[in-house]
Amino acid sequence: MENPGYARRLTLMDAALIVVGGIIGGGIFLNPGIVAQRTSSGWVLLGLWVGGGLLTLIGCLCYAELGARRPQAGGSYVYLREAFGRLAGFLFGWTMLLVIYSGSSAAVATIFGTYATSVFGLSPALVKPLAVGALIFVTGLNLFGIRFGAQVQNVFSILKLLAIAALVVTGLAFAGVGNTEALAPGVVPTSGSLASALLPVLFAFSGFSYLNNLAGEVRDPQRTLPRALVLGMLVVIAAYVLTNYAYMAVLGHDGLAASQAPAADVMSRVFGTAGARVIAIGIAVSTLGFCNITLVAGARVLQVMGEDGLFFASVARLHPRYRTPNIALMALAAWAIVLVLGANYGQLLDFAAFGDWAAYAVTIATLFWYRRHGGERPAFATPAYPLLPLVFMATVVAVVVAYALDKPLSAGVVCLVVLAGLPVYAVWRRLFSKLAR
Template sequence: MSSTGYVRRLTLMDAALIVVGGIIGGGIFVNPYIAAQRTSSGLILLLLWVGGGLLTLIGALCYAELGARRPQAGGSYVYLREAFGRPAGFLFGWTMLLVIYSGSSAAVATIFALYATPALGLPPSMTQPLTVGALVFVTGLNLFGIRFGAQVQNVFAILKLTAVAVLVVTGLAFAGAGSTQALAADPTVSDVGFVGALLPVLFAYSGFTYLNNLAGEVRDPQRTLPRALFLGMIVVVAAYTLTNFAYLSVLGHGGLAESRAPAADVMRRVFGEPGAKVIAIGIAISALGFCNITLVAGARVLQVMGDDGMFFKIVARLHPRYHTPNIALVLLSGWAIVLAMTTDFEQLLNFATFGDWSACAITVATLFWYRMRDREVPAFLTPAYPLLPVLFLMTVVGVVVATAIKNPLSAGVVGLIVVAGIPVYFVWRRLFSKVAH
C-alpha cells in the first residue's frame, strides 16, 4: 500500500491501456477533416500526424521522468506544488475541477450520446439523458476499487483499438479511387502553416498525462510508468497514422477535408448504413472509455488536494475497503454533469483542450526545477535533456498562443478561471486551511 492509502494494483498492461484510453476518445473518428483542410497533400497530412505523435511522445517521456521522481497520486498537482509552490498546485487543481477534466468528460460524454442515440434507434431528445447516464455509469464502475475499474477500462481500450483496426483494414482492403491519390497534392487546399495545421492533431493526442495521476496505484511505478507511457504512445501514434491513411485511401485528401464524420463515411461507402452503424457503436464505446479515465484520474488530484488542506478534507477520504476516492469521484462527475447540461459542446471541448495543453506545458517546465534541485537520480531520465523538453515547450507554447489568437473566447474564459482562483486560494488559506487539516 502506498503512503497515501492507495493500493498498487495496476500492472504494466493496465497502465499502458490507460495511456491508450486517455488519448483515443472520439476525436480521431470525427475531427481529422480539420487537419486535412489545413494541409496541401495526403503525404503532408500523414507526416503531420506522425510529427504530432512524436512531439507528444517527447512530452510523455518528460512525464515519465516526473512520475519516476514522484511515484504518487496527484500527477501535475504534485509537481507544480513542489516546483512552483502551493498556489501553483492549487490553481492547477482549481482549473482541472472547473473546466479541464470536467469539461473533457462532459464533451466526450456528449460525443458518446450523439453516436449511441442513432445506433440504438433512439430519438434525438435522448441525447442529453444518455450523456448524463454515461457519466453516472462510469462513475459507478469505479466506486469498487481500481482493480475492477482497470479491468473495465482494459475492455474499453481493447474495444476501441478493435474499432480502429476494423476501420484501418476496411480502408486498406476496400479502398476506392482515392487510394491511388491518397498522398498526392490537392490543388484545392492550401497550407496554413505548421502551427495552424498542428492544432487539431495535437489536441487529438491530449490525455497522455492521466496515468501520472494514478501513479500511487501502479506496481513498481519507477519502472512501470516510463514503459507504459512509451508503449501506450507508440500504439496511439500507429493507430492514428494508419487510421488517417485509411481515410485517405477511401476518401482521398479532398474528400477527407470535406468529411465531418470520416469514419462513418468510410464504413458507409464500403458497407452501406450497417457499416456506419457498426463504427458508430465503436465510437460510442471509445468515448465512454475516455470519460472513464478522465474522471478516475481527476478524482485522484482532488483527493490529494484534500489531503494537503487545499480542498475540503472530506474529499481526501478513501473508501475503507476499496481504497478509492469515492467522494472526490462523485464530486467531479457531478460537476461534469452540470457542464454537460448547461454548456455548448464545442465550447466545452475548446475550453478543456486549451486548458489541458497549457497545464501540460507548465508541468513539463517543472522538470527543469527537479533537475536543478532534486539530487536523487530516478530510474528513468528524459533522453537528450534539455533539448527535447525545450523543443516540446517551444512547440506547445506556439500552439497555445496560436489557439488563443484563433479562439480568444476559449483562452479568455480559461484565463479568467485561473485568475479567479488566485483570490480563492488566499481566502481558502486564511479561512479554511486549518479546518481542512
C-alpha cells in the same frame, strides 16, 4: 480515522492501456477532416500526425521522469506544488476541476450521446440525458476499487483499438474506392498556417498524462510508468497514422476535407448503413473509455488536494475497503454533468483543449526544477535533456498562442478561470483551511 492509502494493483498492461484509453477518445474519429481542410496534400496531413505523435512522445518521456521521481497519486498537481509552491498546485487543481478534466469528460460524453442516438435512431433531444447517463455509469464502475475499474478500462481500450483496426483494415483492403489515391495532392487550398492544422492533431493526442495521476496505484512505478507511457504512446501513434491513411485511401484528401464524420463515411462507403452503424458503436465505446479514465485520474488530484488542505477534507477520504477516492470521484463527475447540461460540445472542447496543453507546458517546466533540486537521479531520465523538454515546451507554447489568437473568447474564459483561482486561494487559506484539516 486515517486513510488506508492507495493499493498498488496496476500492472504494466493495465498502465499501458490507461495511456491508450486516456488519449483515444473521439478526436481520431472527427479531427482528421479538420486537418485535411487546413492542409494541401495527404503527405502533409500524415506528416502532421506523425509530428504531433512524436511531440507527444517527447511529452511522455518527460512525464516518465517526473513519474519516476514522484511515483504517487496527483501527477501534475504534485509536481507543480513541489517545484513552484502550493499556489501553483492549487491553480492547476482548480482549473482541472472546473475546465480541463471535467470539460473533457463532458465533451466526450456528449459525443457518446450523439452516436448513441444515431445508432439506435433516437431523438436528438436525448443526447444530453444519455451523456449524463454515461458519466454516472463510468463513475459507478470505479467506486469498487482500482482493480475492477482497470479491468473495465482494459475492455474499453481493447474495443476501441478493435474499432480502429476495423477502419484500418477497411481502408487498406478497399484503397481506391471511388477512384481515390491516399497520398495524391489535394485541391483543397491551405487555410492558415501549419500551426492551425496542428491544433486538432495535438488535441487528439491529449490525455497522455492521466497515468501519472494514478502513479500511487501502479506496481513497481519507477520501472512501470516509463515503460507504459512509451508503449502506450507508440500504440496510439501507429493507430492514428494508419487510421488517417485509411481515411484517405477510401475518401481521398478532398473527400476527407469535406467529411464531417470520416469514420462513418469510410464504413458507409464500403459496407453501407450497417458499416456506419458498427463504427458508431465502436466510437460510442471509445468515448466511454475516455470518460472513465479522465474521471478516475482527476479524482486522484482532488483527493491529494484535500490531504494538503487545499480542498475540502471530505474529498481526501479513501474508501476503507476499496481504497478509492469515491467522494472526490463523485464530486468531479457531478461538475462534469453540470457542464454537459450547461454548454455545447464545441465550447467544452475548446475550453478543455486550451487548458490541457497549457498545463502540459507548465508541468514539464518543473522537470528543470527537479534536475536542480530533486536529489538522486531517478530510475528513468528524459533522454537528450534539456533539448527535448525545451522543444516540447516551445512548440506547445506556439500552438497554444496560435489557438488563443484563433479563438480568443475560449482562451480568455480559461484564463479568467485561472485568475479567479487567485482570490479563491487567498480566501481559502485565510478562512477555510482549518476546515480542510
